[in-house]
Amino acid sequence: MEDVKSGAKPQRGDDGPQSSLGFLLSQLGFVSSRRWHQTLAPLGIEPRHFLLLRFVARSEGQSQQSIGQMLHIPPSRIVALVDQLEERGLLERRANPSDRRARALYLTPRGRRVLDKVWKLAMSHEQRLGSSLTPEEREQLITLLQKLAAEEKLVPGVHPGLTSAPWPS
């Protein structure tokens, strides 16, 4: 941008991606997400499976579509996700006596154990991510990001990328 702009003096925030809040968030969000993806890989699941497992664990017996609505995942995609978790023996579909169309989702004992492992991995992932910050800085950062998240009306535990299309870089 140095010699591109006619003569306007750059201000904080528009003097290039180095100090752009949006670009920093985009870069760091991608890196954080990619590493989390790699962290989960040895367990044979992806971040989206983790989010799904969490919601099922939180309220077992729900139908696929009600879970999908909470996570903002369209019905046709829930199927594949549940399929994958069922193949790995982490989740099971049971019949719903009161509505034979619906499939009630439950964690298997193995699913519970894996979810415990995932939480431990999440802790180390989380610690590694901010290792260059002091505890106070970390608190500050999280507080500020939560303010932004509130501004953007983000729902805790729901990733906006699950709703729609792939990542626009």
Place this chain on the structure above:
Amino acid sequence: MEDVKSGAKPQRGDDGPQSSLGFLLSQLGFVSSRRWHQTLAPLGIEPRHFLLLRFVARSEGQSQQSIGQMLHIPPSRIVALVDQLEERGLLERRANPSDRRARALYLTPRGRRVLDKVWKLAMSHEQRLGSSLTPEEREQLITLLQKLAAEEKLVPGVHPGLTSAPWPS
């Protein structure tokens, strides 16, 4: 996670995605990126085109592959990007007298005007993003994120998502 974990008391950072640094970054990075994508859409370009235009503007006359190396974009993908920008009349490929294999990249006058517009859009995008923060908070946040970016060895102006695969959510 409430009733899933055996009995361990949740600590800050692992008591669910609400206060997880990684998840917040991932959510906000996605939202920021998606809105930036939508902001550029009326101009007929995407964020990746903007990054490419910037690098070309910064040093005109470079070959496609040298630009690609700076942005960490593989050769086979540069072609399509340059194609698209050339179709829109923002960029042009010129012959390189000293190496007839290479194609030297230059902005067109129109490309320069569009790039100026994009910078203006970037400013308003940037302002909107942190509108719930005070100027001091904004400075703090950017400083902390830059610290993280340094920790992750992120290169200014280079988006890690351009290098490889789509967004893992």
Place this chain on the structure above:
DNA sequence: TATTGTTATACTCTATAACTATA
């Protein structure tokens, strides 16, 4: 023989909409 740019192929992921079985 190596390199620049290009293209062809296969692969993955997704949305859309059709379909079934129940309600």
Place this chain on the structure above:
DNA sequence: TATAGTTATAGAGTATAACAATA
């Protein structure tokens, strides 16, 4: 007629590797 779940199809985006021209 509407709804839960499923599946088939087509489309977009990508990596990979082959290719032509030039070095």
